[in-house]
Amino acid sequence: MAFSVVKSNCSAMAMTWSTSFCPQIPNHFRVQRHALLLFPPNPSSSFRFYTFCSTSNPKEEKIPKNVGFLGLGIMGTPMAQNLIKAGCDVTVWNRTKSKCDPLISLGAKYKPSPEEVAASCDVTFAMLADPQSAVEVACGKHGAMSGMRPGKGYVDVSTVDSSTSKLINRQIKATGASFLEAPVSGSKKPAEDGSLIFLTAGDKPLYDTIAPLLDIMGKSRFYLGDVGNGAAMKLVVNMIMGSMMVTFAEGLLLSEKVGLDTSVLVEVVSQGAISAPMFSMKGPSMVKALYPTAFPLKHQQKDLRLALALAESVSQSTPIAAAANELYKVAKSHGLGDSDFSAVIEALKVKFQQSAE
C-alpha cells in the first residue's frame, strides 16, 4: 500500500513513501511514525496542519482534523499533548478546569462540557478514571452523547469493564455515531513518548479512520472485534501486572529480611529469565520506599476488582489475583491510593508489623 503524508500548508515539505502497511508488525509502525515525526508540529508556524492520506484508496480518506479529548489526568494530558504536537486541532475538557490550561497554552481549544466538545469535533477521545466516570462523561447530563450525531466517533480509552463499555457503546450508537473502545497498555512515560499499546474493539470503520491518531499516541494497536474484548484484554493484562508487582514486593522484603542487598536482587532479576521492564523501572525506587505516581494504586486495585468480576463471570479460578487485590485494598486503606501502585509493598510491611505485635 502506498502511503503519503502531506503538509497542507507547505507544498515544499510534502513527503510520500511506500510501505507494506501491516498493523500486526509493530516495526512497520515505527518506520511510519518516525517518518511522521520528521515534521514536528509548531503551533506558531504556518506548517501547523498535516493531512495524512492513504493513496491506495481512490477517495483519499483523511484523518479527522478536529479531535476532542475528555479527561486530562496522568494519561490524558500527555496523549492530548501529542495530538496537538502532531498538528491536530484539539478541543479539551476536564472536570477540574485548571488541568486544561497547559494544553490551551499549547494551542488547544476549550469547551465547558463533554457535550460541546463532542458537538464541535469529528472524533472525541475519553480518558476517565473508572466505569462510573466513563459513563457519567459519556452519557450523563451534558455528556458527550448529547453532542454526537451520525458521522462522528467516540473513542473511550479509559480502563473499564466490558459491560460498562457495552453500555456506552449502546448509548453512543443510539445517536447514529460510531464507537470504539481502546484502553491502553503503557503508563505515564509511554503516554509522553507516544508509545502506548491500544487494545481496540468496536466499529471497524472508525478504527480505520482514527488509526493515524492512535499511531501518534501509540507504538502499536490491536483490533479485537466486538466491544467488550478490548476491555477484557486490558483487565487480563492488568491482572497479571498487579499480581507480578505483589510477588516482586514480597521478594524485595524477603531478601531484605534475610540480609541480602535489595539493589543487587533488582539487578539479578533484571538479567534473568524473569526480567521485566516493570521490575527494572520500579525496583530502584521501591528499595528507597519512594513511589512517584505513574499508575495510581487506586486504579490498579480497580482493575483487579474488575478482573476478578470478569473471572467470576466465567467461573475461572484466580486465587493469586484475589490475594493481590486484598493487598492493594490494604494499601488503599493506609492512604496510598494516589501513590504509584508499587506502594503496595507498604501493605506487606504493615502486615508484617501487625503480625509481629
Ligand SMILES: NC(=O)C1=CN([C@@H]2O[C@H](COP(=O)(O)OP(=O)(O)OC[C@H]3O[C@@H](n4cnc5c(N)ncnc54)[C@H](OP(=O)(O)O)[C@@H]3O)[C@@H](O)[C@H]2O)C=CC1
Ligand atoms: N496512569 C497509568 O499508568 C494508566 C492508567 N490507565 C487508565 O486510564 C484511566 C485514567 O488514568 P490516569 O490518567 O492515570 O488517572 P487520573 O486519576 O490521573 O485521571 C483521571 C481522570 O478522570 C477524571 N475524572 C474522575 N472522576 C470523574 C468524574 N466523576 N467525572 C468526570 N471526570 C472524572 C479526572 O478529572 P479531575 O482532573 O477533575 O479529577 C481525570 O481527568 C484509568 O481508567 C486508568 O486505569 C491506563 C493505562 C495506564
Ligand SMILES: O=CCCC(=O)O
Ligand atoms: O493500566 C495501567 C498500565 C500500566 C502499564 O502498562 O505500565
